[in-house]
Amino acid sequence: MSLTVLEHPLARHLVTLLRDRSTEPEAFREAARRLATLLVLEASIDLPLEERPVETPLETAVGHRIAAPLVAVAVLRAGLGLLDTVVDLLPGARVGYVGVQRDEETATPREYYTKLPELEGARVFVLEPMLATGGSLSWACHQVREAGGRDVTALCVVSAPEGAARMARDHPDVRIVSATHDRKLDANFYILPGLGDMGDRLFGTR
Ligand code: URA
Numbered sequence: 138m139s140l141t142v143l144e145h146p147l148a149r150h151l152v153t154l155l156r157d158r159s160t161e162p163e164a165f166r167e168a169a170r171r172l173a174t175l176l177v178l179e180a181s182i183d184l185p186l187e188e189r190p191v192e193t194p195l196e197t198a199v200g201h202r203i204a205a206p207l208v209a210v211a212v213l214r215a216g217l218g219l220l221d222t223v224v225d226l227l228p229g230a231r232v233g234y235v236g237v238q239r240d241e242e243t244a245t246p247r248e249y250y251t252k253l254p255e256l257e258g259a260r261v262f263v264l265e266p267m268l269a270t271g272g273s274l275s276w277a278c279h280q281v282r283e284a285g286g287r288d289v290t291a292l293c294v295v296s297a298p299e300g301a302a303r304m305a306r307d308h309p310d311v312r313i314v315s316a317t318h319d320r321k322l323d324a325n326f327y328i329l330p331g332l333g334d335m336g337d338r339l340f341g342t343r
Pocket residue numbers: 215267269326327328329331332333334335336
């Protein structure tokens with residue numbers, strides 16, 4: 138498992154907006170969308186390319202196109218906060234969903250929905266904004282692997298050491314790109330300092 142944490146000043150600025158308890162859902166969603174751009178740019182930095190000729194108005198030049206099928210898998214429901222940006226930037230991507238609900242007492246994942254596109258040979262981006270215990274992301278990566286996905290990168294807004302350790306144990310081959318890496322989990326398995334419940338912050342629920 139590799140963990141890359143964004144160092145870009147814009148990432149820090151946007152993470153601060155997301156952390157701020159006074160940020161309302163509309164501004165929260167906007168900040169999450171903008172932050173997703175930085176996450177996608179980092180996560181896709183090594184996408185394979187193949188050459189193709191392109192006719193400019195003046196001559197023929199060497200051009201490129203992305204040479205792998207792309208898949209985004211949103212872990213419901215917080216992953217939806219990143220999905221629009223991912224499909225804007227990677228318009229050819231197919232989209233899957235993994236619905237995992239966190240048991241509030243044990244923080245173990247309970248699956249309620251999975252729908253995945255063809256994953257064979259694809260570059261897969263799993264969107265799981267909050268890597269807390271790692272239970273949901275590990276479960277989502279397990280589903281992806283069972284369905285034939287091999288090349289997996291997880292996009293996280295906030296990660297915690299506990300979740301990173303779990304991923305290193307369960308999925309040593311998965312790359313993680315996180316906007317920030319926080320201190321630890323609290324007794325209720327929330328990330329400290331974190332940003333609260335990402336789904337609630339995105340959608341205005343409690
Ligand atoms: N999920 C969240 O939305 N927030 C946390 O802090 C941990 C898990």
